[in-house]
Amino acid sequence: MPGRIEDYAVIGDLQTAALVGRDGSIDWLCLPRFDSPACFAALLHDDSAGHWRMAPVAGGPATRRRYQDDTLILETEWDTPDGTVRVIDYMPPRGKAADVVRMVEGLSGAVPMRMDLTLRFDYGKVVPWVRRTGPDLGAIAGPDAVWLRTDIDLHGENRTTVAEFTVRAGERIPFVLTYQLSHLPRPQPVDAERALADTERFWRDWIGRCDYDGRWPDAVRRSLLTLKALTYAPTGGILAAATTSLPEQWGGPRNWDYRYCWLRDATFTLQALLGTGYVAEAKAWREWLLRAVAGDPADLQIMYGLDGTRRLPEYELDWLRGYEGASPVRVGNGAADQLQLDVWGEVLESLHLARESSITATDTAWDLQRALLEHLEGNWRLPDNSLWEVRGPRRHFVHSKVLAWTGFDCAIRAVEQHGLAGSADRWRAVRDEIHAEVCAKGFDTDRNTFTQSYGSRGLDAATLLIPRVGFLPASDPRVIGTVDAVRNELCEDGFVLRYRPETEGVDGLPGTEGAFLACTFWLVDALDAIGRRTEAEQLFERLLDLRNDVGLLAEEYDPATGRHMGNTPQAFSMVGLVNSARQLSGTTTRTSADATQQHTGRR
Numbered sequence: 323m324p325g326r327i328e329d330y331a332v333i334g335d336l337q338t339a340a341l342v343g344r345d346g347s348i349d350w351l352c353l354p355r356f357d358s359p360a361c362f363a364a365l366l367h368d369d370s371a372g373h374w375r376m377a378p379v380a381g382g383p384a385t386r387r388r389y390q391d392d393t394l395i396l397e398t399e400w401d402t403p404d405g406t407v408r409v410i411d412y413m414p415p416r417g418k419a420a421d422v423v424r425m426v427e428g429l430s431g432a433v434p435m436r437m438d439l440t441l442r443f444d445y446g447k448v449v450p451w452v453r454r455t456g457p458d459l460g461a462i463a464g465p466d467a468v469w470l471r472t473d474i475d476l477h478g479e480n481r482t483t484v485a486e487f488t489v490r491a492g493e494r495i496p497f498v499l500t501y502q503l504s505h506l507p508r509p510q511p512v513d514a515e516r517a518l519a520d521t522e523r524f525w526r527d528w529i530g531r532c533d534y535d536g537r538w539p540d541a542v543r544r545s546l547l548t549l550k551a552l553t554y555a556p557t558g559g560i561l562a563a564a565t566t567s568l569p570e571q572w573g574g575p576r577n578w579d580y581r582y583c584w585l586r587d588a589t590f591t592l593q594a595l596l597g598t599g600y601v602a603e604a605k606a607w608r609e610w611l612l613r614a615v616a617g618d619p620a621d622l623q624i625m626y627g628l629d630g631t632r633r634l635p636e637y638e639l640d641w642l643r644g645y646e647g648a649s650p651v652r653v654g655n656g657a658a659d660q661l662q663l664d665v666w667g668e669v670l671e672s673l674h675l676a677r678e679s680s681i682t683a684t685d686t687a688w689d690l691q692r693a694l695l696e697h698l699e700g701n702w703r704l705p706d707n708s709l710w711e712v713r714g715p716r717r718h719f720v721h722s723k724v725l726a727w728t729g730f731d732c733a734i735r736a737v738e739q740h741g742l743a744g745s746a747d748r749w750r751a752v753r754d755e756i757h758a759e760v761c762a763k764g765f766d767t768d769r770n771t772f773t774q775s776y777g778s779r780g781l782d783a784a785t786l787l788i789p790r791v792g793f794l795p796a797s798d799p800r801v802i803g804t805v806d807a808v809r810n811e812l813c814e815d816g817f818v819l820r821y822r823p824e825t826e827g828v829d830g831l832p833g834t835e836g837a838f839l840a841c842t843f844w845l846v847d848a849l850d851a852i853g854r855r856t857e858a859e860q861l862f863e864r865l866l867d868l869r870n871d872v873g874l875l876a877e878e879y880d881p882a883t884g885r886h887m888g889n890t891p892q893a894f895s896m897v898g899l900v901n902s903a904r905q906l907s908g909t910t911t912r913t914s915a916d917a918t919q920q921h922t923g924r925r
């Protein structure tokens with residue numbers, strides 16, 4: 323059975339990622355890309371949907387686990403009555419093929435070990451043919467082939483490949499699993515020791531470029547490494563998370579596929595990367611963005627595939643029970659076809675941010691921004707699905723309008739501060755109109771808080787972002803009132819819900835969900851911005867305590883059970899950690915909000 327969501331660590335090669343449980347089982351792996359069908363899908367069913375366990379014969383959770391320094395090399399150790407053993411898991415930088423290496427190292431005594439390898443292609447549906455070919459074991463079905471190379475004897479048990487062996491102190495026994503399209507020749511397996519050194523060098527070089535010198539450096543570096551692991555290197559696209567359908571509600575049906583590039587999530591990620599020295603990643607993201615959104619601005623999508631693919635049809639995998647029975651398991655994401663007005667603002671903000679930093683402007687980027695503004699000018703009055711991608715009726719969401727305001731604000735500053743050509747006067751008029759409308763229709767004067775949508779009684783954690791984008795200064799009583807309202811009415815045990823789903827049935831789904839970790843980081847930032855530093859720090863420390871043993875956060879947290887919920891590891895959450903740490907450390911924040919504050923003398 324799959325472990326708790328917080329039991330999983332991630333390893334990856336910037337094209338895909340595997341989740342490794344505390345019991346030594348890889349329960350999630352899509353090959354060859356993040357968004358390919360999984361060949362290990364036990365996470366969403368049970369072992370029979372594919373898994374790869376490497377553990378002492380007695381099994382059970384590891385005694386301790388850690389990443390090797392600032393790398394994505396995972397070390398899992400068991401102390402057993404026979405001795406101590408370590409399994410080192412890593413995915414070397416991608417050469418011709420994807421490799422997962424599991425190196426079993428004896429630390430003391432002689433530990434009896436067992437390996438169980440159950441390969442099931444197409445998310446657990448397809449049982450491959452498994453054949454021994456020379457030193458390799460090949461598993462082939464349809465387009466896919468996976469090869470395992472090891473010197474240890476293998477045998478079959480109930481459609482699972484098993485190895486039983488003993489590892490003695492000082493021994494290192496490698497198992498190398500390699501993916502290849504089935505019509506291609508058997509791949510050259512990597513040399514496990516050399517691949518380990520290459521993997522270590524890659525991550526050390528990468529983290530060596532980090533210029534973060536604020537507080538909580540270990541937590542920030544681990545978050546950055548995780549964000550990098552969620553980057554699809556061939557295109558520069560940034561994923562929301564490595565998994566699909568980990569539930570936001572025990573038992574479902576709030577289960578979604580996050581293995582795609584959301585413009586919103588990636589914009590937040592870009593801010594975290596740019597603010598910590600990773601300009602190359604930000605450049606790659608901008609180029610990805612320009613390619614993905616090329617064409618008619620009316621066709622801008624809120625999310626794309628890793629390579630900019632537009633069609634992401636949502637369907638259900640009815641042969642999988644779902645994580646702890648939370649069904650359905652979904653692949654694809656219907657939110658791709660939604661109208662979410664904030665995305666125009668976020669794209670404009672991220673391109674502005676790139677311009678404000680050391681990334682050279684291009685004519686193409688400015689042409690795109692002008693086209694997006696033109697579209698937004700004609701459409702900002704429409705109701706939409708909001709950043710929360712509600713599946714209920716469209717509404718006039720306050721956050722969507724605020725982000726539309728942000729889009730115009732960024733463009734006006736591009737003209738005023740960078741001398742770019744544009745209709746600043748017209749944009750100023752639209753910006754002011756949006757501002758006036760939001761303050762008139764989206765603010766509840768009786769309760770002194772912004773609401774989720776015009777005329778609604780519901781609250782929305784996204785209104786915590788109002789001071790961040792510079793829509794109102796943090797000192798404005800309406801901002802302070804909103805922060806207090808969120809703190810008092812939208813928190814469970816101090817952790818922030820996105821909104822209360824039960825209010826007005828806003829998202830069109832049954833049931834409720836956990837606390838949203840990104841929103842809780844936004845509360846940290848907002849508390850700090852309004853001068854309540856101690857409260858902000860206390861909440862931040864509580865969030866740090868929610869990280870699992872290897873520093874990862876899923877999307878949500880359930881205060882009732884103390885468990886992670888939702889897809890993992892999630893960029894939104896890890897970004898929240900980085901940005902809050904930066905803010906509480908007083909490190910320079912290159913967001914447009916800062917530019918606004920400098921520009922208008924606010925704060």
Ligand SMILES: OC[C@H]1O[C@H](O[C@H]2O[C@H](CO)[C@@H](O)[C@H](O)[C@H]2O)[C@H](O)[C@@H](O)[C@@H]1O
Nearest residue numbers: 562578584586587655657709710711712
């Ligand atoms: O709550 C319903 C929606 O949940 C998902 O969206 C959430 O995740 C996105 C990726 O991190 C994020 O950008 C968005 O703001 C979140 O609400 C799901 O992808 C949607 O299909 C679903 O409607």
